[in-house]
Structure formats: structure tokens, C-alpha cells
Amino acid sequence: MSGDGPAWADLFVQVYSRNDNQEPFLVPAVAEPLIVWIMSGQAIVEERDLQGEWLASHVGVDDFFLTRSPTPYEMRWRSTGADPFQVMHLYLSVPLFERVACEVLGRVAPPVLRDISGGKDEQLSHLLALIRQELTAGGKGSHLFIQGLAQSLAVHLIRTYASGETSDDRHNALPGFKLRRAVAHLEEHLAEPFSLAHLAEAVGMSAFHFSRLFKKATGLSPSRHLIRQRIAKAQQLLQETDLSIIEIGTSVGYSSPSHFAQVFRRETGLPPSHYRRG
Known part of the structure; x- marks a missing residue:
């Protein structure tokens, strides 16, 4: 709401x-x-x-x-x-x-x-x-x-x-509504290849300016933030659905099961199968 x-x-x-x-x-x-x-x-x-x-x-x-x-x-x-x-x-x-x-x-x-x-x-x-x-x-x-x-x-x-x-000069801070728009855009396109140009266009900014302010706001580059979003969604699906690990990996943008498992373990400390059992 x-x-x-x-x-x-x-x-x-x-x-x-x-x-x-x-x-x-x-x-x-x-x-x-x-x-x-x-x-x-x-x-x-x-x-x-x-x-x-x-x-x-x-x-x-x-x-x-x-x-x-x-x-x-x-x-x-x-x-x-x-x-x-x-x-x-x-x-x-x-x-x-x-x-x-x-x-x-x-x-x-x-x-x-x-x-x-x-x-x-x-x-x-x-x-x-x-x-x-x-x-x-x-x-x-x-x-x-x-x-x-x-x-x-x-x-x-x-x-x-x-x-x-x-306060310091806040004109170099990313406005909250642009950040929310960017995060929503990433979430809507989790399974698609990352494109900084498309993301910056969605919030009406140049790619360079947007990337710099996004990292200042979140501490992460837009591409790194997308990885976090993908893994968070995968965690949710592992806990709340009976989808196979391969299906979950594909739904968040990883066509290779081994690559998905590698990224998931790097981000969470556990392979997907162990995370689901836990």
C-alpha cells in the first residue's frame, strides 16, 4: 500500500x-x-x-x-x-x-x-x-x-x-523517487541481462551520473545491486515454493545451474540445496 x-x-x-x-x-x-x-x-x-x-x-x-x-x-x-x-x-x-x-x-x-x-x-x-x-x-x-x-x-x-x-550540499544525492524507480526496474527485469544504459534511461539520467549517484546512495554499483536482488528473490523462492533449484536459477537470470550455485554460495555462504533444507 x-x-x-x-x-x-x-x-x-x-x-x-x-x-x-x-x-x-x-x-x-x-x-x-x-x-x-x-x-x-x-x-x-x-x-x-x-x-x-x-x-x-x-x-x-x-x-x-x-x-x-x-x-x-x-x-x-x-x-x-x-x-x-x-x-x-x-x-x-x-x-x-x-x-x-x-x-x-x-x-x-x-x-x-x-x-x-x-x-x-x-x-x-x-x-x-x-x-x-x-x-x-x-x-x-x-x-x-x-x-x-x-x-x-x-x-x-x-x-x-x-x-x-x-546539512552538506544534498544536490549530489540521488532523489529517493529515482532510486525507488531504479530498484523497481531491476526487480521487474531480474531474469534479463543487466543494462546500465536501459536502467539509467528508465530513471531519466545519464548512465555515468546515475551510476555514480546510485553507488553513493547504496554503497553498491547497479550491477552488484541486481545480484543482491536476484539472490534475495532466489532465497524467497527456495523457502516458499517447491520449484526446482534449476527453475529458480533460471527465473532470476542464471541459465547455468553451476553459475547460479556459485553466485548463491558466494552471497549467502551456503549452496542453494543446503539453504532450502535449513
Whole structure:
């Protein structure tokens, strides 16, 4: 479930029902502030810088994470409650954030927001609950109300979580909507040969500029990211279907079973047959 259309120009919102146990995945560095809000369930969520030490947060309903990290990082979690673990991801548009920062703080350069992991904020939860309500309105959400909520959210973040520092130039960061479009394009074409030119064209950028900013955002080249996506899909199919290993390899772009097994083992530490049994 996600917000779309003109009413959601300043917000990108997605609701996810998460697996009970999530293997480590990359949270990319994008230009927009990101809020992750816990809607249901409880979990131990761990975060770390790339190759760093894991730091754990015990979270439940209404807890939240806030980041506008200039570098990608890793996250994983383990559900600890009986209720399904559901979260809402919300990206606040950079133009709105910068405009509100200028009005609230009286300066052009937007502030750095403090990173929050497993925080509690009653006013923030109230705003997010209203946004969720509009998201589930079945096309009946109010344009003006959503705009007002986005502005209120920006004001609250800046008043409450601005660090006092000014941010670096974010114009060299990949906008979140372009990153999401690129990742979706890769997922839709998992079984096809990788083409940087086609991928860059899908997001409306030159291949060189896109490749540089994609790697800055994710820590991986687009082709390396595709391998990660292929193996993640293969893991899902191995666990959730009775397809043969050869069929699974072919469905994620590996016509050679031996090549698929080699890449899978390199990425996961196990051959596909052992991963399925485990």
C-alpha cells in the first residue's frame, strides 16, 4: 500500500507487512528525510554502518526511526510478539523540507536532523496516524488535508530533531523517487541481462551520473545491486515454493545451474540445496 498522485507530491508513503525474521538489507542514502513507524507488532531491530557493529533497539507500536543519513547502512530485525510486524515508511520531499526549514529557522541552509532509533514521540505518532488514515481512504483522501499534514510533519521534525548544524550540499544525492524507480526496474527485469544504459534511461539520467549517484546512495554499483536482488528473490523462492533449484536459477537470470550455485554460495555462504533444507 502506498500513497500516489498529486495529493502525495510532498510525501512518499508505503506500508509493509514484514517477515518475522529479516536478513540484513541495505538502507540507501537518499536526499529525503525518512521515517519508519511501527504500526503493529514488536521486534528487535538492529542497525550498523557498513561492516560495523550491530546496535539493537527493542521496538513496539508507535516507536519510530528517523534518518537522513548521507551514507548507506544495514538493518535487520527479529519479531518478538504474536502480532504481525507492520511498518510505515515515509519520505518527506526535499523542497518541502527546505521551504519549511527556511520559514521556521529563518535561514536558507536546511538543518541536519538527528538520527533516532526506536524513539517515542506522541505528537509525531498522531500525525503519522492521520497520514495512515488518509492513505487508506480509498481515493477519498483530501488534497488540502494531506498537504497540511506534510507541512505539519516538516515543522515538527525541524522544531524537535534539528541538530543545530547545517546539512552538506544534498544536490549530489540521488532523489529517493529515482532510486525507488531504479530498484523497481531491476526487480521487474531480474531474469534479463543487466543494462546500465536501459536502467539509467528508465530513471531519466545519464548512465555515468546515475551510476555514480546510485553507488553513493547504496554503497553498491547497479550491477552488484541486481545480484543482491536476484539472490534475495532466489532465497524467497527456495523457502516458499517447491520449484526446482534449476527453475529458480533460471527465473532470476542464471541459465547455468553451476553459475547460479556459485553466485548463491558466494552471497549467502551456503549452496542453494543446503539453504532450502535449513
